[in-house]
Amino acid sequence: MKFYQFALMNLMRSKSRTMLTTLSVAVATATLFVVFSLDRGYQSAVSEELVKNTGIHMFVTREGCPIEASSVIAQGGVSPLYIPEDFAARVKDVPYVKEVMPFKIYAITTPDGLRTDIFFGVTDAIQRIRPDWNLKGAWFKDENSVILGAEIARIEMLKPGDKTYIEHFDKEFEVTGVLEQNFTQDDGFFFLPLATAQRLIKREGKLSAIALHLENLNHLDDVKITLEGLLPEDYFAVTAKALGEGVLKFFGSTRAMMFMMILIALIVCTLGIANTMLMTTVERRKEFAYLKCVGAGFLDISRLIFLETLIISLIGTALGLIISIFLIPGFEHFIRGALVVYVPAAKIVRPGVDIAILSSAIVILVGIFAALYPAVKSAKIAPMEAIRNE
Amino acid sequence: MNNQTIIEIKDVVKIYKRGEEEVHAVDGIGLEIKKGEFLSVVGPSGSGKTTLLNIIGCVDNPTQGTVKINGQDVTTVKEARLTKIRRDAIGFVFQQFFLIPTLTALENVQLPGLFAKNINRVKQAEELLNLVGLNKRIHHRPAHLSGGEMQRVAIARSLINSPSVLLADEPTGNLDSKNAEMIFKIFDELNKNGLTVIVVTHNMELAKNCRKVILLEDGKIKNA
Ligand SMILES: Nc1ncnc2c1ncn2[C@@H]1O[C@H](COP(=O)(O)OP(=O)(O)O)[C@@H](O)[C@H]1O
Ligand SMILES: [Mg+2]
Numbered sequence: 001m002k003f004y005q006f007a008l009m010n011l012m013r014s015k016s017r018t019m020l021t022t023l024s025v026a027v028a029t030a031t032l033f034v035v036f037s038l039d040r041g042y043q044s045a046v047s048e049e050l051v052k053n054t055g056i057h058m059f060v061t062r063e064g065c066p067i068e069a070s071s072v073i074a075q076g077g078v079s080p081l082y083i084p085e086d087f088a089a090r091v092k093d094v095p096y097v098k099e100v101m102p103f104k105i106y107a108i109t110t111p112d113g114l115r116t117d118i119f120f121g122v123t124d125a126i127q128r129i130r131p132d133w134n135l136k137g138a139w140f141k142d143e144n145s146v147i148l149g150a151e152i153a154r155i156e157m158l159k160p161g162d163k164t165y166i167e168h169f170d171k172e173f174e175v176t177g178v179l180e181q182n183f184t185q186d187d188g189f190f191f192l193p194l195a196t197a198q199r200l201i202k203r204e205g206k207l208s209a210i211a212l213h214l215e216n217l218n219h220l221d222d223v224k225i226t227l228e229g230l231l232p233e234d235y236f237a238v239t240a241k242a243l244g245e246g247v248l249k250f251f252g253s254t255r256a257m258m259f260m261m262i263l264i265a266l267i268v269c270t271l272g273i274a275n276t277m278l279m280t281t282v283e284r285r286k287e288f289a290y291l292k293c294v295g296a297g298f299l300d301i302s303r304l305i306f307l308e309t310l311i312i313s314l315i316g317t318a319l320g321l322i323i324s325i326f327l328i329p330g331f332e333h334f335i336r337g338a339l340v341v342y343v344p345a346a347k348i349v350r351p352g353v354d355i356a357i358l359s360s361a362i363v364i365l366v367g368i369f370a371a372l373y374p375a376v377k378s379a380k381i382a383p384m385e386a387i388r389n390e
Numbered sequence: 391m392n393n394q395t396i397i398e399i400k401d402v403v404k405i406y407k408r409g410e411e412e413v414h415a416v417d418g419i420g421l422e423i424k425k426g427e428f429l430s431v432v433g434p435s436g437s438g439k440t441t442l443l444n445i446i447g448c449v450d451n452p453t454q455g456t457v458k459i460n461g462q463d464v465t466t467v468k469e470a471r472l473t474k475i476r477r478d479a480i481g482f483v484f485q486q487f488f489l490i491p492t493l494t495a496l497e498n499v500q501l502p503g504l505f506a507k508n509i510n511r512v513k514q515a516e517e518l519l520n521l522v523g524l525n526k527r528i529h530h531r532p533a534h535l536s537g538g539e540m541q542r543v544a545i546a547r548s549l550i551n552s553p554s555v556l557l558a559d560e561p562t563g564n565l566d567s568k569n570a571e572m573i574f575k576i577f578d579e580l581n582k583n584g585l586t587v588i589v590v591t592h593n594m595e596l597a598k599n600c601r602k603v604i605l606l607e608d609g610k611i612k613n614a
């Protein structure tokens with residue numbers, strides 16, 4: 001018999017209690033894992049959607065609040081405010097501005113509420129701005145052309161040259177091109193010629209925002225200052241970075257709540273382990289005293305308690321990670337509905353091995369910390385206690 | 391038989407405080423126990439038998455006097471050293487068996503070996519169970535053993551670290567006379583093989599089997 005086998009046998013004595021404690025460890029691990037995954041995923045998703053890889057350095061928008069602005073700019077959120085199309089030309093002459101892309105973006109849901117599509121009216125500047133915008137097929141031929149995101153093309157089983165009927169507009173379009181998958185929200189978009197997109201919803205000459213690509217990022221502040229001098233007071237020049245940061249700032253309160261959840265989960269777990277180990281200590285008082293009579297020392301008994309805790313913690317964290325993996329798709333869905341802040345189109349819960357290791361390590365350390373007091377208490381039992389019957 | 395002294399106690403006094411009152415549980419006892427002795431300690435309840443045995447077993451400290459085990463004074467050493475002495479020199483058997491319910495007889499016997507460095511003592515444990523006549527029961531859990539069998543497992547367990555002395559405190563207190571006799575037979579056999587045995591009992595009949603009997607009363611030795 002090995003030491004760990006003895007520890008394992010001790011845990012088998014009160015199976016239901018061991019199981020419940022293991023479960024509380026599992027819940028704590030799962031909470032940490034899922035929350036950390038969301039925390040990182042959300043930040044990455046926002047950054048990917050608004051800041052990185054978009055080639056867009058700055059937006060001219062009518063919305064002052066970053067959440068509103070992000071929603072209008074990236075997701076076709078509804079706003080009564082718009083930018084007249086002729087502003088695009090005025091912006092183009094600002095020094096250091098290399099590309100200007102006026103655009104109209106909007107989401108339409110079918111009357112039965114089952115399907116929402118996002119339409120993106122663009123000019124050919126998008127081909128020069130977006131580094132990851134790789135077109136298979138051709139650019140728009142005429143006003144009835146459409147370019148599809150990879151995911152839409154896949155679902156609808158369309159390829160360049162096909163005709164497609166779009167029920168929102170009761171109209172047939174020709175698919176001139178399909179984008180290569182780039183794992184951004186592009187994958188789910190319908191791209192239309194700007195004028196077509198405006199006309200279909202009777203918004204001729206009106207833009208959602210203007211996207212700017214600068215010659216280089218050193219002049220970001222200069223451009224911002226020039227633009228603010230040029231534009232009317234209720235127009236805003238926001239950098240993509242500021243937009244992302246603004247969104248993340250709003251996410252901060254959600255984040256604070258999530259970390260409270262983690263804290264509570266960890267406290268419950270600590271108390272659970274401490275309680276379990278204390279109970280076994282009380283129950284096994286005489287036994288520990290006897291073991292001391294036959295030569296077990298302080299270190300032997302405390303080692304036993306730590307080992308028992310470690311076994312519970314290891315099994316619990318493993319269980320917690322397995323539970324999380326099954327839980328995450330549902331959690332992603334739930335949190336999308338529950339988040340009051342800007343919700344990026346890409347996955348916002350992004351688990352990873354590093355997060356799994358971090359979560360497990362925290363829970364195991366907490367477990368060992370919780371066992372500290374019971375271990376010392378058990379190890380200090382005097383051998384005499386085995387003998388006395390008082 | 392050689393005449394090596396294993397245990398030597400001198401003028402040992404143990405005083406317990408119960409409120410204002412002082413109880414002299416052991417009141418000036420001197421004793422010398424040689425290797426290979428088979429000693430029984432008898433006396434009425436409360437006469438100090440358990441206290442004396444605990445002091446000999448390094449589980450309790452005397453208030454006064456000295457206790458030497460294998461020549462070493464144990465009243466002045468540190469707890470870590472005492473742990474070692476208890477582990478290597480002393481085997482303990484109690485009225486309660488203190489068997490771990492989830493472990494088999496064999497595993498229970500191996501248990502004290504876990505605390506000594508040499509962990510793998512399966513062979514030895516099997517031999518010891520054989521010695522106490524339980525070779526057919528080594529994989530049974532305590533719940534499937536009779537009281538007498540459990541005490542025999544406990545005896546085997548007390549011997550796993552090859553102690554120089556076996557201390558037993560009322561080992562037959564929970565057993566019927568037939569099982570009690572068997573336990574004493576085992577002690578007798580162990581003693582004949584050279585083990586020093588000290589048994590506390592209040593069963594005079596059984597005590598008579600021992601080569602030496604001391605009678606305690608009020609913490610003092612009545613005979614010699
Ligand atoms: N921990 C203790 N505190 C106070 N009194 C004790 C304690 N242990 C033993 N005693 C007292 O010491 C005396 C001797 O007890 P004990 O050695 O257990 O006797 P025996 O084993 O012969 O029955 C008794 O009067 C008992 O009440
Ligand atoms: Mg007693």
